[in-house]
Amino acid sequence: MEKHVLSKSTFIKGIQCQKALYLNKYHKELKEEVSTAQQAIFSQGTKVGELATQLFPGGVDCTPESFYDFQKAVIRTQEEITKGTKIIYEAAFQFNGVLAALDILVQDENGWKAYEVKSSTGVTETYQLDATIQYYAITNSGIDLKDISIVYINNEYEKNGPIDVKQLFAIESVKDKVLELLPGIPNKVAALKKVLVQNEIPDIDIGPHCNDPYTCDFARHCWKKIPKYSVFNIANLRDPKKFDLYNKGVVNFADVPEDFPLNENQWMQVKSELNNETFIDKNNINEFVNGLKYPLYFMDFETFATAVPLFDKSRPYQQLVFQYSLHILSSTNEELVHKEFLAENNGQDPRIAFIEKLIDDCGDKGDILVYNIGFERGKLADLAAAFPKYSFGINKIIVRLKDLMVPFQQRWYYTPAMQGSYSIKKVLPALVPELSYNDLNIKEGGTASNTFAAMLMGEFEGDINQTRNDLLAYCKLDTLAMVEILNKLKTL
Ligand code: SF4
Numbered sequence: 001m002e003k004h005v006l007s008k009s010t011f012i013k014g015i016q017c018q019k020a021l022y023l024n025k026y027h028k029e030l031k032e033e034v035s036t037a038q039q040a041i042f043s044q045g046t047k048v049g050e051l052a053t054q055l056f057p058g059g060v061d062c063t064p065e066s067f068y069d070f071q072k073a074v075i076r077t078q079e080e081i082t083k084g085t086k087i088i089y090e091a092a093f094q095f096n097g098v099l100a101a102l103d104i105l106v107q108d109e110n111g112w113k114a115y116e117v118k119s120s121t122g123v124t125e126t127y128q129l130d131a132t133i134q135y136y137a138i139t140n141s142g143i144d145l146k147d148i149s150i151v152y153i154n155n156e157y158e159k160n161g162p163i164d165v166k167q168l169f170a171i172e173s174v175k176d177k178v179l180e181l182l183p184g185i186p187n188k189v190a191a192l193k194k195v196l197v198q199n200e201i202p203d204i205d206i207g208p209h210c211n212d213p214y215t216c217d218f219a220r221h222c223w224k225k226i227p228k229y230s231v232f233n234i235a236n237l238r239d240p241k242k243f244d245l246y247n248k249g250v251v252n253f254a255d256v257p258e259d260f261p262l263n264e265n266q267w268m269q270v271k272s273e274l275n276n277e278t279f280i281d282k283n284n285i286n287e288f289v290n291g292l293k294y295p296l297y298f299m300d301f302e303t304f305a306t307a308v309p310l311f312d313k314s315r316p317y318q319q320l321v322f323q324y325s326l327h328i329l330s331s332t333n334e335e336l337v338h339k340e341f342l343a344e345n346n347g348q349d350p351r352i353a354f355i356e357k358l359i360d361d362c363g364d365k366g367d368i369l370v371y372n373i374g375f376e377r378g379k380l381a382d383l384a385a386a387f388p389k390y391s392f393g394i395n396k397i398i399v400r401l402k403d404l405m406v407p408f409q410q411r412w413y414y415t416p417a418m419q420g421s422y423s424i425k426k427v428l429p430a431l432v433p434e435l436s437y438n439d440l441n442i443k444e445g446g447t448a449s450n451t452f453a454a455m456l457m458g459e460f461e462g463d464i465n466q467t468r469n470d471l472l473a474y475c476k477l478d479t480l481a482m483v484e485i486l487n488k489l490k491t492l
Helices: 008-016 018-026 036-055 070-083 125-139 175-196 239-247 264-275 282-290 351-361 373-386 388-398 424-431 445-456 464-490
Strands: 087-095 098-108 111-117 145-153 169-173 296-304 320-329 336-342 368-370 401-403
Touching: 008 018, 008 098, 008 125, 008 175, 018 175, 036 098, 036 111, 036 145, 036 169, 036 445, 070 087, 070 098, 087 125, 098 125, 111 125, 125 145, 125 175, 145 175, 282 464, 296 373, 296 445, 296 464, 320 351, 320 445, 320 464, 336 351, 336 464, 351 373, 351 388, 368 373, 373 388, 373 401, 424 464, 445 464
Parallel strands: 111 145, 296 368, 368 401
Antiparallel strands: 087 098, 098 111, 145 169, 296 320, 320 336
16 A cells, blocks of 8 residues: 555645645654643543544544554554444545544444544634545545534533533534535645655745644744844734734844834833833832732632543633632731642542632732732632632632732833733743742743643652642742732832
8 A cells, every 4th residue: 555645634734834844754853842731732632532432432443553554544444344334433544645544433324424523622724624634535535425523622511420422522514614625635735745755845934824723843943043032022913013024124123113013012112122221100000009908918829721621510621720829918017928728639629628728818808919810810700600609708809809910011110121021920030030930840830730630630650749849839939929029019
């Protein structure tokens, strides 16, 4: 059997960028390593795929033993079809050098139907194209497909009892769109095959395609000519404008034309960088600081989310709280008190223990400062809705929340080191450089989430005690950072 040259994923990669396709084939060494965050996404995808087979139970799995053994899977699939097997998982087909491994192939009284499983929560144009290349390989291999559908996660499903796969998944036929896209496939396949026999790397420059539909694995290689801080870091500037500047040869702030359409905040970022200038609106900052009511609480939550809900009263991808840190300042002169919570990694729902300790730790008066109020308020509202028994206590916390991000979001304080951002990870080093996340083993929220989720599901391979301490240290620094940021604002 002729070896395939394009798989479904390399086809999609090639459609995004021919250079990426070529580099993927001949210069794998330039590819970025898969991050732990991506690894976590892949592993969720695998779990979702396995669960989706329960929609059509009792099938035969044609997954090849080795990733590189897809030819065997193609032969095995044909054998199963010939045998009369009605449900096949990972059914593999090859036509014209294109290999397609379909998640679920089903034959019912109306004929063959194809199902491609996605762990996201809707159907995108890329999924439609992805289904089209599957349809192309399958139908040209002699299967008369009556329908092709995307199976995706229904994020309105709420778990109550064992997972109900019929509710967890939504199924949407994409056949009409596939038939519309199908006539374009042979030309696309021919063009991509041509790229793969070239002797040179395709001459394609960076562009909006580097992140659309996926962040390219070769970005570090192609973007290394762009300085670390450039016009691509102008806050809230959309891709067309960024590439408009780039295509005019403008990469550095110093070269941005005076008449370029940036908004006030964007100009503030550019000018502040060029003139090394700090902007401070003392009146608004004073009003904010003097309006705070003591005892003052500094609070931060950590959350995790899974595609398939683990606990009753939770939905797919819902962010569930598992940790908080709370620094408390009774009055301006008192010593800082620290309280914290980190759920046990025993597979149990952490939310009730979280709520009970939080209500206790928060007392009943004084402002509670958070950084980005929408997040903590949203999580508290979710908790009140899921556990109405605690809603009175939770709502008393919600009404006391105040947002320490406001002075930075409103640009009452802006300094070049903030690099256009008001995230605490940029504001802290700009205002309190002596306090840093750099020495911590866990340095950002994504790692904290993935680490805790892995521990909760019994998939963590590492020193659990040490890692729990790392999680506590990370969250504690988030609230200590808020204390120090407020101290800095007070000095103004
Ligand atoms: S980084 Fe951009 S230009 Fe480079 S290969 Fe990827 S998509 Fe193409």
